[in-house]
Amino acid sequence: MRSLIRRLCLSGISLLMTTSLSYAETEIKVGVLYPLTGAAAASGVEEKAAAELAAAIINREIPAPPGLVAGIGLPNLKGAKLKLVFGDHQTNPQVGATEAERLITQEHVVALLGCYLSNVTATASQVAERYGIPFLNGSSSSTPLTQRGFKWFFRTSPHDELFVANFFDFFKDLETKKGIKIKTLGLFNENTLWGTETTKLETRLADEQGYSITEKIIYPAKTTEMTAEVQRLKAADPDVVLQSSYLGDALLSMKTYKEQGFTPRMLLANDTGFIDSEFLKTLGHDADFVLSRDVWSLDLGDRFPLIRLVNDLIRQRNNINFTGSSAREFTAVAVIADAINRAGSTDPEAIRKALAATDIPGQGTIMPWKGIRFDTTGQNVLGSGIIVQVQNAQYVTVWPLDIATHDIALPAPAGTKH
Amino acid sequence: MGHITLPLLTQVLLSGVLIGLIYALVAIGLTLIFGVMDIVNFAHGEFVMLGMYGAFWGVAYLALDPLVTLPLTALLLFAIGVLVYRLVIRKILAAPMLSQIFATFGLMILLRGMAQFLWKPDHRLVSHSLVEGRLTVMGLQFGGPQLVAGAGAVIVTAAVWLFLNRTRLGAALEATAIDREAATLMGIDTGRMFALAWGIGATCAGVAGVLLSTFFPIFPEVGANFILIAFVVVVLGGFGSVAGAFLAGLIVGEVEVLGGFLVGPAYKTALVLTLLLLVLLIRPRGLLGKA
Numbered sequence: 001m002r003s004l005i006r007r008l009c010l011s012g013i014s015l016l017m018t019t020s021l022s023y024a025e026t027e028i029k030v031g032v033l034y035p036l037t038g039a040a041a042a043s044g045v046e047e048k049a050a051a052e053l054a055a056a057i058i059n060r061e062i063p064a065p066p067g068l069v070a071g072i073g074l075p076n077l078k079g080a081k082l083k084l085v086f087g088d089h090q091t092n093p094q095v096g097a098t099e100a101e102r103l104i105t106q107e108h109v110v111a112l113l114g115c116y117l118s119n120v121t122a123t124a125s126q127v128a129e130r131y132g133i134p135f136l137n138g139s140s141s142s143t144p145l146t147q148r149g150f151k152w153f154f155r156t157s158p159h160d161e162l163f164v165a166n167f168f169d170f171f172k173d174l175e176t177k178k179g180i181k182i183k184t185l186g187l188f189n190e191n192t193l194w195g196t197e198t199t200k201l202e203t204r205l206a207d208e209q210g211y212s213i214t215e216k217i218i219y220p221a222k223t224t225e226m227t228a229e230v231q232r233l234k235a236a237d238p239d240v241v242l243q244s245s246y247l248g249d250a251l252l253s254m255k256t257y258k259e260q261g262f263t264p265r266m267l268l269a270n271d272t273g274f275i276d277s278e279f280l281k282t283l284g285h286d287a288d289f290v291l292s293r294d295v296w297s298l299d300l301g302d303r304f305p306l307i308r309l310v311n312d313l314i315r316q317r318n319n320i321n322f323t324g325s326s327a328r329e330f331t332a333v334a335v336i337a338d339a340i341n342r343a344g345s346t347d348p349e350a351i352r353k354a355l356a357a358t359d360i361p362g363q364g365t366i367m368p369w370k371g372i373r374f375d376t377t378g379q380n381v382l383g384s385g386i387i388v389q390v391q392n393a394q395y396v397t398v399w400p401l402d403i404a405t406h407d408i409a410l411p412a413p414a415g416t417k418h
Numbered sequence: 419m420g421h422i423t424l425p426l427l428t429q430v431l432l433s434g435v436l437i438g439l440i441y442a443l444v445a446i447g448l449t450l451i452f453g454v455m456d457i458v459n460f461a462h463g464e465f466v467m468l469g470m471y472g473a474f475w476g477v478a479y480l481a482l483d484p485l486v487t488l489p490l491t492a493l494l495l496f497a498i499g500v501l502v503y504r505l506v507i508r509k510i511l512a513a514p515m516l517s518q519i520f521a522t523f524g525l526m527i528l529l530r531g532m533a534q535f536l537w538k539p540d541h542r543l544v545s546h547s548l549v550e551g552r553l554t555v556m557g558l559q560f561g562g563p564q565l566v567a568g569a570g571a572v573i574v575t576a577a578v579w580l581f582l583n584r585t586r587l588g589a590a591l592e593a594t595a596i597d598r599e600a601a602t603l604m605g606i607d608t609g610r611m612f613a614l615a616w617g618i619g620a621t622c623a624g625v626a627g628v629l630l631s632t633f634f635p636i637f638p639e640v641g642a643n644f645i646l647i648a649f650v651v652v653v654l655g656g657f658g659s660v661a662g663a664f665l666a667g668l669i670v671g672e673v674e675v676l677g678g679f680l681v682g683p684a685y686k687t688a689l690v691l692t693l694l695l696l697v698l699l700i701r702p703r704g705l706l707g708k709a
Contacts, residue, residue, distance in 0.1 A: 191684060218684040224441075224634075224643050227433040228678030228686060235426060247541050251635040255543075259561025259633065260433075261552060282543040282635070 026080045028346055031103030033114030033124055036088035043325050049318040050326035054333035058082050065309035069364035070334035076344040082337055089120050096120035100127040110346045113332050118142035125153050134352045138332030139325045146379040154355050154374055157328050158383040163293055164201045166385045168209050170399050186215040186238035190245055198244045214238050226256040234262040244270040263411050287390045289411045294388045295324035297397045299405045307366045331365050368403050429558050430679045436564045438671020439571035440626055444644055445651035445663040447622030453658025454595045454615040460522040463641025464529035465620045469627020470636045474542055483548045484631050491628050492621050499620025503613045533638035547632040567629035574625050575664050650694050656707020
């Protein structure tokens with residue numbers, strides 16, 4: 001009797017499996033790897049919501065905002081639906097690789113997306129490369145990822161080197177379009193891998209482009225005081241202080257600037273501590289005039305109705321706003337759908353070819369980019385960062401100038417009140 | 419670097435003194451506990467952290483300035499110090515040194531974890547305090563919070579020194595530090611002395627935390643930023659010597675700030691540790707340590 005029930009159950013399951021197989025004809029599976037548990041879960045969960053919103057728009061489950069590339073759907077695949085299969089890499093590179101393998105061999109996904117954290121993207125994309133499955137990365141910024149000579153790897157997001165290069169494009173624009181001449185730079189970076197790499201890059205670019213570095217400070221991360229650092233910056237008084245700090249150090253430096261009576265003529269920060277939600281919350285107006293690079297900003301919606309409309313959608317569905325990471329993941333789903341549609345097939349090689357031929361204009365996305373077009377390494381060459389400034393205790397976009405929502409504001413010269 | 423002028427150098431020199439005073443205050447509690455009972459308190463930085471949070475919650479819930487709630491926070495930290503002694507330290511007095519190290523190390527992790535659990539890992543700041551602002555004297559600029567913190571550190575250190583050297587209770591504490599058995603024979607309740615040492619030690623760290631709270635970000639791991647320096651100060655000044663810790667605190671602050679300014683901030687930690695190595699080579703018991 002027992003074995004009869006078991007056999008009935010088994011045949012039931014196999015029946016279910018065959019129906020799902022036949023259904024698979026109209027369902028195109030794309031694997032998505034995010035940190036859904038663990039230290040980065042907060043970001044991963046928001047990215048998942050963004051990816052699901054993109055899929056819902058592609059599958060016409062909700063009406064597409066006009067102009068959005070994702071709104072085209074998959075007409076070349078005769079009404080097939082995009083199905084996202086999620087994997088959780090728990091911020092662990094090993095788990096990322098195993099999950100990538102599971103999605104490819106068991107779920108038979110036709111492409112992979114993820115993984116947010118650069119070190120996990122590195123291992124998971126290796127698996128995809130081995131199996132010959134396209135891997136589209138939306139938001140990992142480590143530069144070497146696209147320098148590995150991979151055939152199946154693509155990245156829509158700009159990387160760290162491009163972000164730092166943006167600083168110098170910004171200076172050029174200030175000079176030619178705003179009449180603000182930048183000559184001297186003061187580097188003020190922390191001493192872990194990130195800060196020292198940034199220092200090297202900034203030094204190289206400054207040399208190449210004719211800026212003189214009048215002070216170069218690498219300070220010990222998590223220091224107890226920054227008096228010597230700030231006094232040296234004050235003595236050098238460069239046109240721009242370029243700073244890379246994590247949150248605690250960023251806060252301490254802001255306090256020390258104030259107490260030592262040093263107002264940098266321009267403080268341009270490298271993301272991280274200066275755009276942490278805690279930064280503005282704790283400093284308020286004391287953070288006014290601080291500039292920082294960023295990848296995305298909500299106030300872009302003031303200028304681009306499409307960004308506002310899509311953000312409204314995620315607010316209705318999940319009660320969150322887009323962030324730099326989730327906006328980039330949303331975009332990655334749109335890009336892979338566009339490629340699958342142009343490929344007109346689920347063959348990995350056809351999708352890879354279509355990805356390589358991607359040419360999406362910036363207006364069709366929710367990113368502040370010129371567009372999406374990959375070079376031979378798989379790197380999107382039309383992406384760029386933005387520069388935000390704290391004005392009146394709010395982050396507003398001030399660069400690139402053609403998408404800025406506000407004009408750049410500079411602190412009053414030392415000695416005058418502002 | 420730009421031109422080094424005399425006012426600039428004076429400015430840096432005095433800034434070094436101000437942070438050195440805070441280092442001294444943190445280290446005095448540590449050296450006192452070690453001097454009295456030969457136990458290294460790895461959780462000392464966490465007492466600083468608790469002092470900072472005490473100040474922060476005073477502002478957040480009672481809308482009272484850190485300086486106003488200072489006596490209350492100090493009392494609270496004294497109680498925590500005594501409690502830690504009664505609950506943890508008393509049980510490991512006779513244990514091997516390794517167990518003692520693990521006990522205070524475990525306490526450090528526990529206190530940090532508790533702070534993260536109860537108060538979230540966020541960074542917080544006391545945005546507006548009574549001491550806010552800047553004082554400009556003859557072109558030299560000082561942050562109000564640093565000036566008050568430095569003065570507070572001097573007052574507390576002086577009070578501890580007077581207590582140890584001018585009161586009967588202080589003499590009993592010193593006696594316990596010098597010879598535990600002889601002190602017991604003289605009728606001194608060493609258990610009470612140990613509890614007192616922990617109470618005073620935690621209070622010193624807590625007061626340092628309160629004074630820091632007006633200019634330093636407050637977060638659960640903040641103790642880690644200060645503990646290494648406190649150890650350097652204690653070793654440099656001589657284990658167990660309050661006066662030594664005070665002197666060493668000033669020296670370390672100066673090496674860090676003035677040395678960092680002249681040589682380069684990237685090397686400031688290296689400079690401090692080089693100095694420590696030199697002192698240990700030439701004078702292993704520290705500046706004012708007893709042989």
